[in-house]
Amino acid sequence: MGRNDMTSTPLRARLHHAWRPFRESGRIARGLIYSGAGVIAGFLLLAFAGPLLYPYGGTQYRVETEPGEFATFPELAPPSAEHWLGTTKDQFDVFARIIDGATIAFTVMTLAVSIAMVVGVTLGLFSGYRGGRLDRIAVTAMDAVYAFPPLVLAIIVAFVLGAYVSPGVVSATFAVGVVYIPQYFRVVRNQTLSVKEEPFVEAARSFGARNRTVLGRYVFFNVVQTVPVILTLNAADAILVLAALGFLGYGVQPPTPEWGYDISQAVDDVAAGIWWTALWPGIAIVLLVTALTLVGEGLNDVVNPLLRARGKAGRKLNAMPRLRRARRQDDAERLAARVRDLRVGYRTADGPLWAVDGVSFDLRPGECVALVGESGCGKSSMGRAMLRLMPPGGVVHGQVEIGGTDVVTAPESEVRRLRGERAALMFQEPMTRLNPLQRVSDHFVEMIRTHRPKTSRDEARSMAREALVQVGIPPTRIDNYPHEFSGGMRQRVMLALSIVLTPRLIVADEPTTALDVIVESQILSILERLRAEEEVGILLITHNLGVVAEACDRVAVMYAGKIVETGPVDEIFNNPKHPYTRGLVASTISLKTTELRSIGGYPPSLVDPPQGCRFAPRCPYVMDHCTRRPPELAEVGPEQRAACFLYPGAGQPVPYDVAVPSGDPQVSGI
Numbered sequence: 001m002g003r004n005d006m007t008s009t010p011l012r013a014r015l016h017h018a019w020r021p022f023r024e025s026g027r028i029a030r031g032l033i034y035s036g037a038g039v040i041a042g043f044l045l046l047a048f049a050g051p052l053l054y055p056y057g058g059t060q061y062r063v064e065t066e067p068g069e070f071a072t073f074p075e076l077a078p079p080s081a082e083h084w085l086g087t088t089k090d091q092f093d094v095f096a097r098i099i100d101g102a103t104i105a106f107t108v109m110t111l112a113v114s115i116a117m118v119v120g121v122t123l124g125l126f127s128g129y130r131g132g133r134l135d136r137i138a139v140t141a142m143d144a145v146y147a148f149p150p151l152v153l154a155i156i157v158a159f160v161l162g163a164y165v166s167p168g169v170v171s172a173t174f175a176v177g178v179v180y181i182p183q184y185f186r187v188v189r190n191q192t193l194s195v196k197e198e199p200f201v202e203a204a205r206s207f208g209a210r211n212r213t214v215l216g217r218y219v220f221f222n223v224v225q226t227v228p229v230i231l232t233l234n235a236a237d238a239i240l241v242l243a244a245l246g247f248l249g250y251g252v253q254p255p256t257p258e259w260g261y262d263i264s265q266a267v268d269d270v271a272a273g274i275w276w277t278a279l280w281p282g283i284a285i286v287l288l289v290t291a292l293t294l295v296g297e298g299l300n301d302v303v304n305p306l307l308r309a310r311g312k313a314g315r316k317l318n319a320m321p322r323l324r325r326a327r328r329q330d331d332a333e334r335l336a337a338r339v340r341d342l343r344v345g346y347r348t349a350d351g352p353l354w355a356v357d358g359v360s361f362d363l364r365p366g367e368c369v370a371l372v373g374e375s376g377c378g379k380s381s382m383g384r385a386m387l388r389l390m391p392p393g394g395v396v397h398g399q400v401e402i403g404g405t406d407v408v409t410a411p412e413s414e415v416r417r418l419r420g421e422r423a424a425l426m427f428q429e430p431m432t433r434l435n436p437l438q439r440v441s442d443h444f445v446e447m448i449r450t451h452r453p454k455t456s457r458d459e460a461r462s463m464a465r466e467a468l469v470q471v472g473i474p475p476t477r478i479d480n481y482p483h484e485f486s487g488g489m490r491q492r493v494m495l496a497l498s499i500v501l502t503p504r505l506i507v508a509d510e511p512t513t514a515l516d517v518i519v520e521s522q523i524l525s526i527l528e529r530l531r532a533e534e535e536v537g538i539l540l541i542t543h544n545l546g547v548v549a550e551a552c553d554r555v556a557v558m559y560a561g562k563i564v565e566t567g568p569v570d571e572i573f574n575n576p577k578h579p580y581t582r583g584l585v586a587s588t589i590s591l592k593t594t595e596l597r598s599i600g601g602y603p604p605s606l607v608d609p610p611q612g613c614r615f616a617p618r619c620p621y622v623m624d625h626c627t628r629r630p631p632e633l634a635e636v637g638p639e640q641r642a643a644c645f646l647y648p649g650a651g652q653p654v655p656y657d658v659a660v661p662s663g664d665p666q667v668s669g670i
């Protein structure tokens, strides 16, 4: 077993790691937690050791002096050596009732908060994750419960349970518990809605994680961060509600000791100048509530690692990757991907639209095809559709064949197996694609064992180390958390996750966006090696034509949901045919650039795209028939095709009076 395996890590180091959030929290937060926890510990000692040490019980009003001889306690005796905090008018010992009242308070508080937490968290998690009708029903029900003032709701529940079951500790517990269910539900549901859209959850799905894995490991553990805070704050509230119920006579029934009830019985005593019967239960309530609140507030600063992770400085980059020599066993003759008439649609507030509208292309093993175009032209939608990772409400039509599976029509279980194993999606925004609560090793082990359940944990870690080495990350970093890596290293970790199961296809969506040129070059080198040595087909989605020139064989130019030109990189850069491609190439900045250029106008709305050529409103060569029907992709050169009526085969003969463009297209200067 390797030196860096968790199983061989010294216990002290592991404890050190586990307590890091606590250490990193501020001094004030730690002070709050320490002081609150000290008071709570004192009350716990009182509740559970007190009955063993103090000679009287909370419902005891006499003591046996001789066998068979009893002496009753004095009525309303002030504090003394015999009755430390005095006695009540019912001749009970006040300190004994404080002790037993603490036991009741902790019991009711623990059970009530546990009931609220289990029901609220479970319901909130499923409701937020599943959405739809279940969510609407649950939200309506919880909103209705939440609308009641807590004490009124607790009284109603205690009254009903008292009438139909029995009044006492059980009904008080449920009454207090029901009050807090909506709080857990609302917080957990809202966070689930947010976390399930997080990039690292989408990334987990892209690697083929099952729904229960995503819900359990990715959503639950990120959502559950706030539960301890709510729990401690609710516990403080629960003590107050219990006391209020007792004060009003709806809670724990006499003679069982309960602080709120005891205060209600002492109201007349205060008016008569007898202070000790009300003061001590009051102090007990205030102290315990304050202590629980302090712990809750302190935890609030400690338990959120997402916040702590922000602002971490980046780390130095590592050496360039060492090449792995093992070759894939797949049949190189088969296509890495075959896309036919792919359509990707969404419903929007303005109406339905097709972000990708009838796209077809092939991707061969070992080939890198660049998908370029302006923002919003459908590139990322197409990348996600290739692994059927659509946002809610997105629809996919057509055919995407990867390794013999039609991703569009295959059952979800089959597509899930394919993700990560046969095809991987590498996202932009590497800073947010890894679960901040999991070590890098956990990401690898989980993904590998999802696809290959028989792989042992040690084997999975070994595969992970090998993949990390391939992307130039020292294997000693395997147990680091994502926030301990720089942006470039995280992107390389994502790349290592993409290649650890040696997929035939990688869809890389802006993999170098927001990275500096050195890291960009490293990522591109790794992709280049993967396709050259392991015959991985790569679809590189980018708006950066410089990256395309460096890394790709072929280019597909997208405009307004359609491919308008495809061809070898050299032809596209040196001899672009479609006016839009010409505009794109002319807009590229190089060392020879003396004037910044852009294509005039904006892409059309895809809710209501132009009937004919979608580029017509911006095209300097537009002709009458361009606006009547769309041009088709036609051969315009060796392996080069363009959808433009300026070239034969697009559906209309070339107009005799229009010259095929040469030189720079008309572009507007900035």
Ligand code: SF4
Pocket (backbone or CB within 6 Å): 578, 579, 580, 613, 614, 615, 616, 619, 620, 621, 622, 623, 626, 631, 643, 644, 645, 646
């Ligand atoms: Fe321009 Fe017409 Fe070609 Fe469209 S089809 S790019 S409008 S010339």
